[in-house]
Amino acid sequence: MKLFASDYDGTLFKDRIIREDDLHSIRKFREQGHKFGLVSGRSIDSLKTEIEKHDIPVDFIVGINGGAVETGEGEQLFIRMMETDIxxxxxxxxxxxxxxxYGANDGYRLSRVYCSDDVDDCFKPNINLVPMDIMLDEGVSAMYVWVGDEDRAQTLANMITEQYGDRGIIAYPNVHSVDIGIKGISxxxxxxxxxxHYNVDDTVYTIGDSFNDVPMIKDFHGFVMENGVDEVKAYGxxxxxxxxxxxxxxLKDIQ
Structure with missing residues (x-):
């Protein structure tokens, strides 16, 4: 049994659509007894909303860049929270x-704080938001920041990793945004x-488009999207x- 893990935004969900040809290939891959799932910076609940909306067949979900992990049946395998003061x-x-x-999540729910009126509607969350003070009180697993510029996103990611790296925090630039998570989790x-969990003993394939995908592209048989970041393509x-x-x-290679 082989396994194929796809990033979501900019990868499977490309140009704000999911191609029927992609869904057909996913179904064909799974029909041959292999596992397919999503690995994303989004929260689990946000991914589940997308899965239901687009009827995406999945066997597993990895959310917030590895900070929350579930089987396709909804069994939680992992969740981790940041220290509150951090x-x-x-x-x-x-x-x-x-x-x-910017926003925060607990692996499932989302909170968000808008700092500008100049925000495209395409970035509106697809699930109900939790007030930030409640999220902070109950626990934050990861944070995300929309900067709106690739260079500033890189600068912010570097700054956060430099200032908080020795306290167990890491930040990835993700095109115009920054994903902030717990070091050692990816x-x-x-x-x-x-x-x-699934006792996979064969090749694991991955595909993504940005810096937060690099760990899984490097560690497994990784592919990179044509529209992906040029520096990331070197790892695929x-x-x-x-x-x-x-x-x-x-599928052609394994026939």
């Missing part, structure tokens, strides 16, 4: 830097839990235009 300090640092909006570590075994094309290439 979460408060990160919010202050982000606000002082100046961003479009899409790759989340996938390892799925591999152990191949570059593909769509998830469907990557899946079809895998």
């Amino acid at each position: 979460a408060h300090e990160l919010i202050e640092a982000v606000e002082n830097f100046g961003v479009k909006f 899409k790759s570590t989340g996938l390892e839990m799925i591999i152990d 075994k191949a570059v593909h235009e769509t998830v469907g094309y990557a899946l079809n290439a895998v």
Whole structure:
């Protein structure tokens, strides 16, 4: 049994749509007895909303860059929270830097604070929001920041990692945004839990488009999207235009 893990935004969900050809290739891959799932910076609940909306067939979900892991049947395999004081300090640092909006999640629910009126509707959350003070009181697993500029996103990610790295925090630039999580947790570590759970003993394929995908691209048989970040493409075994094309290439190789 092989396993294929796809990033969501910019990868399977590309140009704000999911291609029917991609869904067909996913179904074909699973029909041959293999596992397919999503590995994303989004929360679990946000991914589940997308899965239901687009009827995406999945066997597992890895959310918030490895910070929350579930089987396709909804069994929780992993969740981890930040220290409360660090979460408060990160919010202050982000606000002082100046961003479009920022948010936090507990692996499932979302909170968000808008710092600008200039926010595209496409970034509106697909699930109900929890007030930030409640999220901070009950526990934060990861944070996300929309900067709106690739260079500033890189600068903010570097700043956070430098200032909070020795306290167990890491930040990834993700095109125009920044994902902030717990050091030692990544899409790759989340996938390892799925591999152990399903006793996968064959090739694990991954595909993504940005820096938060690098761990799983490097650690497994990784592909990179054609529309992906150029620096990330250096880590992939191949570059593909769509998830469907990557899946079809895998199916052709294993026939």
